Amino acid sequence: MKLSPPTTAFEAPAFQAPVAEVETRWSEAAAVPPRKPQSRLWRLLRHPFTWWVLAPTLIAIVYFYGIASPQYVSEARFVVRSRSDAPQVSLGSMLSAAVGAAPGVSSGDAYSVRDFLTSHDAVMRTDERLDLHRIWGREDADIIARLWNDDPERLTKYYNSMVSVTYDSSTAVITLRVRSFSPADSKAIAETLLTLSEQLINSLSERAREDALRIARHEVEIAERRVLTSREALTSFREQQQELDSAGAVQAAVATMAQLEGQLIAAQAELRERQAFMRPDNTVLQVTRNRIQALERQIEAERIRRTQGDGALSQQLAGFERLMLERDFADRQLASATASLETARIEAQRQQLYLARVVEPNLAVYPLYPRKLIGVGSVFLGLSVAFGIGWLLIAGMREHAV
Numbered sequence: 001m002k003l004s005p006p007t008t009a010f011e012a013p014a015f016q017a018p019v020a021e022v023e024t025r026w027s028e029a030a031a032v033p034p035r036k037p038q039s040r041l042w043r044l045l046r047h048p049f050t051w052w053v054l055a056p057t058l059i060a061i062v063y064f065y066g067i068a069s070p071q072y073v074s075e076a077r078f079v080v081r082s083r084s085d086a087p088q089v090s091l092g093s094m095l096s097a098a099v100g101a102a103p104g105v106s107s108g109d110a111y112s113v114r115d116f117l118t119s120h121d122a123v124m125r126t127d128e129r130l131d132l133h134r135i136w137g138r139e140d141a142d143i144i145a146r147l148w149n150d151d152p153e154r155l156t157k158y159y160n161s162m163v164s165v166t167y168d169s170s171t172a173v174i175t176l177r178v179r180s181f182s183p184a185d186s187k188a189i190a191e192t193l194l195t196l197s198e199q200l201i202n203s204l205s206e207r208a209r210e211d212a213l214r215i216a217r218h219e220v221e222i223a224e225r226r227v228l229t230s231r232e233a234l235t236s237f238r239e240q241q242q243e244l245d246s247a248g249a250v251q252a253a254v255a256t257m258a259q260l261e262g263q264l265i266a267a268q269a270e271l272r273e274r275q276a277f278m279r280p281d282n283t284v285l286q287v288t289r290n291r292i293q294a295l296e297r298q299i300e301a302e303r304i305r306r307t308q309g310d311g312a313l314s315q316q317l318a319g320f321e322r323l324m325l326e327r328d329f330a331d332r333q334l335a336s337a338t339a340s341l342e343t344a345r346i347e348a349q350r351q352q353l354y355l356a357r358v359v360e361p362n363l364a365v366y367p368l369y370p371r372k373l374i375g376v377g378s379v380f381l382g383l384s385v386a387f388g389i390g391w392l393l394i395a396g397m398r399e400h401a402v
Contacts (some may be wrong), residue, residue, distance in 0.1 A: 048391075053383040060379040069142045070367030074186035076176045076194055077359035080110045080201060082352055109204065109353055110167055113197050114174055117165045123156045126192050135189070136162065141181045145370070163189070173358060183364040190361035198355045209348040216341040223334035230327040264295040 116122055126132060132155060136147035147158050162179045176193060180186040271288045278285055 049387060052387050052390075053380065056383055057376065057380045060376050063142075063144065064370055064372040064375050067142050067144075068370045068372070069140065069145060069181050071145070071179045071181060071369035072183040072186050072364035073368045074178045074183070074190045074361045074364055075359065076190045076357070076361040077173050078176070078194065078197070078355055078357045079172050079174065080113055081354055081356055082109065107169065107172065109201070110172060110174060112204070113200060113355075114165050114167045116200055117163070117176065117193055117197065118160055120152065120156050122193065122196060123159045124152065125196055126159075126189065127155065129192050130185075130188055132159065132189075135180055135182070135185045138181055146181075163193070176361075178361075179369055187361045187363050194355075194357065194361070201353045201355045205353045208352055212344045213341075213348055216337070216344040219337040220334070220341050223330065223337040226330040227327070227334050230323065230330040234323045234327055260295055260299050264292060264299060267292045267295060 123132070133147060133150055136158065138146065147155070149155065149158070164175075164177045166175045167173075168175070176190060178186045178190045178193070180189060267288060271285065271292060274282075274285055274288060
């Protein structure tokens, strides 16, 4: 083991500073005055929270309470109805009522109107009537909320921030809310949008009526052509067969055959009766036999005419019945198409879709926007959360750096 070197009581350590140097340091430290404590206001101004949270919040307070122009809201409510949507007691209606859907409501048409009110087409039509650049870009409005751009795309974007359309599927009511810097302007925009919606509904109804009438007229034209074709075919067949009524001719042929067969039976009975008391070479018997043979030949000829050859009555009757059946079907189709056309005309006289106003656009008295307290509170809370997250991230990076 190692031993430390011996030391004496009067020997100073090697690391000890000279006495003169120590006295000089103490004198210099005593000569420097102590720092004064900083004030709370100064520390608050130097804190990052002041510049990142409190300063923007103060700017928001100045804007909302001192600069922001009041915005007035005009609200209107309406429903889109269809006359064909009459309430009916059925399983579908009961299920719709169970899930809370309103009966007799055309939801597809209502969604169409809602989408139209937020579309570029509605913006352009409203701008043509009211000049939205003048309404939302007026000079007495504040520079932040007013409309600055004239191009259609940015006008549509600004329009969607000032106009809201909501659809309640349970009541089928569409709520329209319009904001502007003047109560009269808000009401005028709402009235114009309602008028455009009514025009859209009327155009949809007119288009539906025109489609129904066009289809019905087309069906009538098809039925008329079929009737004419069937009648022309029947006329050609009669000219070819030289017979106006083949069914009547067949009936006459049947009657003739029945008559000939009756005469044949009577002649055969007469022959048997006379053979009983006359000699075989009697001329009367020969006359009766000749008449029987003539009747048999006539009956055979009638049978051949009815059943054999191209001009047989059976084929003639089959063609005639086919043409008559086609004519009957064509007549029924024409009658059905005509009835459908009349029904379509009756339905066309009624407006299938209509817009019913539930609440008329109001003339605002008190400005509901901007919402000052909510705006300031949102700015403060949002920046506070962002500052807290950033502060935690920076603190974590410092700890990892050390």
